[in-house]
Structure formats: C-alpha cells, structure tokens
Amino acid sequence: MKVLILCTGNSCRSQMAHGFLQSFDERIEVSSAGTEASGKLSSGAVKAMAEIGIDISGNTSDSVQKYLNDEWDYVITVCGGANEKCPAFIGNVKHRLHMGYDDPSHAEGTPEFVWSEFQRVRDEIKAGFWKLYEEDIKPQL
Template identity: 80%
Template sequence: MKVLILCTGNSCRSQMAHGFLQSFDQNIEVFSAGTEASGKLNAKAVQVMQEIGIDISGHTSDSVQKYLNDEWDYVITVCGGANESCPAFSGKVKHRLHIGFDDPSHAQGSDEFIMSEFHRVRDEIKDGFYKFYLENIKQA
C-alpha cells in the first residue's frame, strides 16, 4: 500500500498526516510532497507531533515532481481554507481523496493562540487520517 499526502508547502499539515498514518501501520509506504515544497519542516509542527510521541523531524520537504512517475494506491490532498487551492496530481493513482485542514502556520496572535491552532489542527489531522485508515486500509 502506497500513499502520497499532498499539499502546497509540504512543511506542516502533510508532514503531520504522514507521521500519523505511518504510526497507525508501519506496513504502509507513506510519502508526502508539495507543489511548492518549502524545503524545510515547520518547527511548530515538529514540536506538537513530538509532544505526542511521533517524531517527524527526520522527514524532508519534497517536491511533488519527485513522485510523478510512481504508482499510488492513494493520493490525499490536505489543503483547507477557501482561499487555498489544492494541488492536482497527474501521476498514476488508484484513488484520489481530499481531507482538508486549516493551515496553522497562517495563525496570527499570541504565542499561546498560535500553539493552540497547531494543537487543534494536529488533533483534527489525527482524527481525519485515523478514520481514513479504518475505512480504507485496515479492512482492505
């Protein structure tokens, strides 16, 4: 089972989703990429995942170009807000899904508020991807 999680920057939401899905089942080949990969991970995303025992600090922020010639069981986009366009993937895919989330890296305000947004989105990603896992992979 090969899953590609796709977003724009590949620094935050797709990285957290990658970490969660891999933690649910080590036998799934999980990758994440971005159409405009930032080349680095968001430090707050790494921090909030570390808080719950999932280490994504070794992940890399990769361009979707790296994966266009591969075949995928699932490609899942995770972009969220109405002003944010989801990237398209033109490679070979059996199933395309969208599980959207707000981008916590766009949060503004106090440090406490920003971190609360990272925690909220992290928990939403966990719930959304666990539901995906139960409905599409575990029973397969």
C-alpha cells in the same frame, strides 16, 4: 500500500498526516510532497507531533515532481485554506481524496493561541486519518 499526501508547502499539515499514517501501520509506505515545497518543516508541526510522541523531525519537504512517475494506492490532498490550491495529482493513482485542514502556520495572535492552533489542527488530522485508516486502508492490507 502506498500513500502520498500532498499540500502546498509540505511543511506542516502533510507532514503531520504523514507522521500519523506511518505510525498507525508499518505496512503503509507513506510519502508526502508539496506543489510548492518549502524545503523545510514547520517547527510548530515538529513540536506538536513530538508532544504526542511522534518524531517527524527527520522528514524532508519534497516537491511533488519527485513522485509524478510513481504508482499510488492513495493520493490525499490536505490543503484547506481559502487562499491555497493543490492541483489534481496526475500520476497513476487508484484513489484520490481531499481532506482539508486549516494551516496553523498562518495563525496569528498570541504565542499561546498560535500553539493551540497547531494542537487543534494536529488533533483534527489524527482523527481524520485514523478514520480513513480504519474504514478504508486497513481492510485492504
């Protein structure tokens, strides 16, 4: 089972989703990419995932161009902000899904509030991807 998770910068939401999905089942080959990859991971995303025991610090922020010629069972976009757009993936894909989440790296306010946004979005991504895994992906493995 091959899954590609797409976002704009591939630094935060897609990286968290990548970490969760990979942790759910080692039989899933997970990759993540960005339409405008930043080339680095969000320190807040790395910290939020480490807080719950998932290390994504070794992940890389890659351009979607790297994956255009591959075949995928699922391509999932996670861009949820009103100012962002993830274009449709054009590769050979069996299932295309959109699961939108706020971008905590755009949160403004006190350090405590910004941190709480990383935790909130992390927990929403975990819940959404767990449901997808349980209901759709796991039965196909």
